[in-house]
Amino acid sequence: MKVIELESSVTASNDRDAKRLRGRLRREGILLVNVMSSPGAGKTTLLSRLVRDLSRRGLRLGVMEADIASEVDAERMEAAGAKAIQAHTGGMCHMDAGMTARALDALDARGLDIIFLENVGNLICPAEYDTGATLDLMILSVPEGDDKPLKYPLIFSRAGVLVISKTDALPYFSFDTDLCTARARRLNPDLRVFPLSARTGEGMDALEEYLLKALRRWRGEDSGSMAEGKEKKAAEESLRRGEVSPHA
Numbered sequence: 001m002k003v004i005e006l007e008s009s010v011t012a013s014n015d016r017d018a019k020r021l022r023g024r025l026r027r028e029g030i031l032l033v034n035v036m037s038s039p040g041a042g043k044t045t046l047l048s049r050l051v052r053d054l055s056r057r058g059l060r061l062g063v064m065e066a067d068i069a070s071e072v073d074a075e076r077m078e079a080a081g082a083k084a085i086q087a088h089t090g091g092m093c094h095m096d097a098g099m100t101a102r103a104l105d106a107l108d109a110r111g112l113d114i115i116f117l118e119n120v121g122n123l124i125c126p127a128e129y130d131t132g133a134t135l136d137l138m139i140l141s142v143p144e145g146d147d148k149p150l151k152y153p154l155i156f157s158r159a160g161v162l163v164i165s166k167t168d169a170l171p172y173f174s175f176d177t178d179l180c181t182a183r184a185r186r187l188n189p190d191l192r193v194f195p196l197s198a199r200t201g202e203g204m205d206a207l208e209e210y211l212l213k214a215l216r217r218w219r220g221e222d223s224g225s226m227a228e229g230k231e232k233k234a235a236e237e238s239l240r241r242g243e244v245s246p247h248a
């Protein structure tokens, strides 16, 4: 297992680094998905399932695991069939764009279609840094509670996609999916919400279809999308802001 040690770069240049990285990803036709959540919300479990399902559909997948220590998550991703790398963040609680670009170099992203960055488990710091990813996806698990959009508004405002995970546990918790969605959409009206269980597979199809569509749109292959009007606009806005328009 390849392990790299990363140090945070100067934050003042982060936005510039992020923009440069998105430009590179566009040229290479790679969709980079930044996956954020609190520790244990189910990032690695969801990614293992996505890697298995999407590779069956012919996609070439990569995963960059960012953690303060250990290689366990990257090993799980390799076992699932992804090209994987473990990045250690030198104690930092987030990934920035410079760190992400260095991790991509170490992964050797050539020929990959979708790369997932599993960010450090935390609902606060990762939300403050643009990693240069094409799409920001956050996970909130049912056991964490439906009040989290009220307590951690920044991450819910910045994400393009919210996965409500561990829906198989709904019978055991008082989690109101509609209320949680409404709270998150008050902060972020265009947020895409996917309730699912990576354990049972329920709800996975919708997320996988969305990712395939996002990849086509990022590559400018989604020619029919012009007819979709409002739908297309919402989907494009759910891809990270800035230079994401495939027609630019």
Ligand SMILES: Nc1nc2c(ncn2[C@@H]2O[C@H](COP(=O)(O)OP(=O)(O)OP(=O)(O)O)[C@@H](O)[C@H]2O)c(=O)[nH]1
Binding pocket: 037, 038, 039, 040, 041, 042, 043, 044, 045, 046, 073, 120, 121, 165, 166, 167, 168, 169, 196, 197, 198, 199, 200
């Ligand atoms: N019931 C249920 N448990 C799940 C589901 N997804 C993950 N889990 C469990 O939640 C725990 C944490 O899952 P991980 O996938 O390791 O979570 P993570 O977000 O990657 O954790 P960190 O990398 O440590 O932040 C494990 O015990 C999983 O088995 C799910 O859909 N349903």
Ligand SMILES: [Mg+2]
Binding pocket: 043, 044, 045, 073, 118
């Ligand atoms: Mg993990």
